[in-house]
Amino acid sequence: MTRTLGWLVVLALVAGLVMGFLVAPRDAAQGNVQRIMYVHVPSVLVAYLAFAVVLLASIVYLTTRRESADRIGHASAEVGVLFTGITIASGAIWGKPTWGTWWTWDARLTSVAVLFVMYLGYLLVRGMVDDRERAARYSAVVGIVAALDVPLVHFSVYWWRTLHQPPTMLKPGPSAMPGVFAATLLVNLAALALVYVFLVTKRVALLRREEEALA
Amino acid sequence: MSYARRAWIVLWKDALAERRSKEALNALFFFTLLLLFIFQFTLGGDRERLTDALPGLLWLGFVLSGLVGLGRAFLTERDHDCWEGLLLSPGDKSAIYLGKLAGNLLLMLLVEAIMLVLFGVFFNLDVGRHLPALAGVVVLGTVGFAAVGTLFAAMTAQVRARELLFPVLLLPVLVPVLLGSVKATEAVLAGEGLGGVTHWLKLLAAADTVYVAVGVLTFDAILEG
Amino acid sequence: MPDNWSFVIAAYLLAAVVLGAYWRHLVKKERELEVHDRMDRPVKSTQSMSVNQSVKGTELRVPGTGHVRSEPSTRRPLP
Numbered sequence: 001m002t003r004t005l006g007w008l009v010v011l012a013l014v015a016g017l018v019m020g021f022l023v024a025p026r027d028a029a030q031g032n033v034q035r036i037m038y039v040h041v042p043s044v045l046v047a048y049l050a051f052a053v054v055l056l057a058s059i060v061y062l063t064t065r066r067e068s069a070d071r072i073g074h075a076s077a078e079v080g081v082l083f084t085g086i087t088i089a090s091g092a093i094w095g096k097p098t099w100g101t102w103w104t105w106d107a108r109l110t111s112v113a114v115l116f117v118m119y120l121g122y123l124l125v126r127g128m129v130d131d132r133e134r135a136a137r138y139s140a141v142v143g144i145v146a147a148l149d150v151p152l153v154h155f156s157v158y159w160w161r162t163l164h165q166p167p168t169m170l171k172p173g174p175s176a177m178p179g180v181f182a183a184t185l186l187v188n189l190a191a192l193a194l195v196y197v198f199l200v201t202k203r204v205a206l207l208r209r210e211e212e213a214l215a
Numbered sequence: 216m217s218y219a220r221r222a223w224i225v226l227w228k229d230a231l232a233e234r235r236s237k238e239a240l241n242a243l244f245f246f247t248l249l250l251l252f253i254f255q256f257t258l259g260g261d262r263e264r265l266t267d268a269l270p271g272l273l274w275l276g277f278v279l280s281g282l283v284g285l286g287r288a289f290l291t292e293r294d295h296d297c298w299e300g301l302l303l304s305p306g307d308k309s310a311i312y313l314g315k316l317a318g319n320l321l322l323m324l325l326v327e328a329i330m331l332v333l334f335g336v337f338f339n340l341d342v343g344r345h346l347p348a349l350a351g352v353v354v355l356g357t358v359g360f361a362a363v364g365t366l367f368a369a370m371t372a373q374v375r376a377r378e379l380l381f382p383v384l385l386l387p388v389l390v391p392v393l394l395g396s397v398k399a400t401e402a403v404l405a406g407e408g409l410g411g412v413t414h415w416l417k418l419l420a421a422a423d424t425v426y427v428a429v430g431v432l433t434f435d436a437i438l439e440g
Numbered sequence: 441m442p443d444n445w446s447f448v449i450a451a452y453l454l455a456a457v458v459l460g461a462y463w464r465h466l467v468k469k470e471r472e473l474e475v476h477d478r479m480d481r482p483v484k485s486t487q488s489m490s491v492n493q494s495v496k497g498t499e500l501r502v503p504g505t506g507h508v509r510s511e512p513s514t515r516r517p518l519p
Contacts, residue, residue, distance in 0.1 A: 033444045036451040043455070062436050079462075086458055090451040097444040117387040124383060128376050138370050141433045142384060145363065148425050149388050156391035156418055160398065195459060202466050209473045213480075 012191035019184040040090040042189040050080030055147035058140035070136040075203035084116045107161040118146040225314025270400040285364035289372035312434035320361040348403045355419040356396030362426035395419045
């Protein structure tokens with residue numbers, strides 16, 4: 001089953017690259033730099049998906065204490081942090097030629113950075129609590145708090161940056177959304193979502209083996 | 216024994232212990248005084264820049280002293296081996312959470328009040344003029360701070376890298392509370408009143424509700440075992 | 441606006457490297473665990489037969505080539 005999934009991932013990634021570089025036209029306003037959005041936007045969306053899964057897994061774990069829920073939460077958090085890192089880095093790489101600077105405290109970059117640090121904390125709890133069962137409980141609580149915090153972080157950072165300030169920043173992402181751009185985004189989103197599923201599946205299997213090895 | 220009574224007992228025990236030893240309060244008072252000196256030394260050269268930064272500095276001071284105060288929240292339980300007592304107490308453990316929350320909240324508000332007075336004295340901040348609005352904002356922000364802080368303090372109390380893990384977990388989660396509190400405080404101190412910042416106040420209220428609710432629902436899982 | 445292809449390549453490469461490195465890390469750990477399992481197995485099977493019979497379904501594999509290897513004691517001499 002993982003073999004077919006693996007091949008599906010490769011296929012989807014190739015499709016995404018083809019769409020992103022060959023099918024999608026050059027953006028009129030930003031030039032070819034805009035193509036970075038086909039990595040940046042799907043990455044952040046997959047990261048949100050990952051953290052939503054962490055929330056669900058954490059709640060299931062705390063209410064049922066099923067170890068499979070714990071493993072899924074752990075794996076999803078790891079992959080989610082990876083995608084968040086990719087989001088920030090690709091956003092910065094896009095920002096340098098577009099805004100002239102690697103980092104700005106604009107609403108989206110800042111809230112994603114806070115997201116990154118919150119879930120790094122989740123992974124730190126996993127790493128620093130020796131007793132497996134306690135680590136599972138503690139990180140489940142952190143996973144729930146962090147997920148519930150996401151909308152709060154969003155609004156607070158957005159208001160902090162945009163109210164009483166002239167909108168001088170270009171919003172990251174395609175300004176208009178003609179069909180081709182949207183389609184390319186969707187294909188790349190599907191590809192990265194499949195990568196997420198693939199990596200989480202592998203990580204969960206590995207976690208189960210690690211536990212068995214220790215037993 | 217009723218739920219409310221159990222929460223009250225936890226609060227009363229902590230308050231009594233604190234009143235007898237005054238350990239935390241004295242140290243925190245001294246700490247806030249030192250913070251003021253540091254703010255002055257690092258930023259005080261330019262009078263105007265310092266005045267502009269005052270709302271932020273105020274909350275920076277609250278956060279730093281709050282971290283110290285909350286970090287010690289479950290110290291007595293840890294040092295004197297009282298965890299078993301907490302774990303064996305009958306009924307819903309969330310009553311303990313609320314009792315601890317109330318105790319931490321009171322301590323933090325007390326320290327913050329002292330800091331406001333010190334700010335008034337040393338930085339010429341006219342606290343009295345806007346006191347009701349300012350007090351409202353401070354309470355709203357501190358409730359959120361204390362709510363997550365108490366939960367995470369209980370969680371990290373028995374972890375080996377506690378002093379590192381506690382702030383690392385707490386600070387990112389507190390970003391909305393921090394932003395809202397500073398923005399609202401700015402408006403109040405600038406004389407604009409709370410009318411223009413109702414969205415921030417609503418955000419703070421929402422955050423407070425979420426944090427207390429999560430604390431009540433998950434404290435049991437934290438204490439277990 | 442100039443096209444800045446180097447930035448585009450950099451962003452894609454970064455994503456590829458991060459995801460690829462994580463995948464390789466997972467594969468490496470999986471192999472380590474397989475070796476660890478195999479080294480434990482002869483010891484485990486002599487100690488607690490009944491427990492282990494239900495636990496693992498994978499066969500012994502020769503490192504390097506990966507083909508299935510039977511237990512020495514079960515091999516029969518060639519006629």
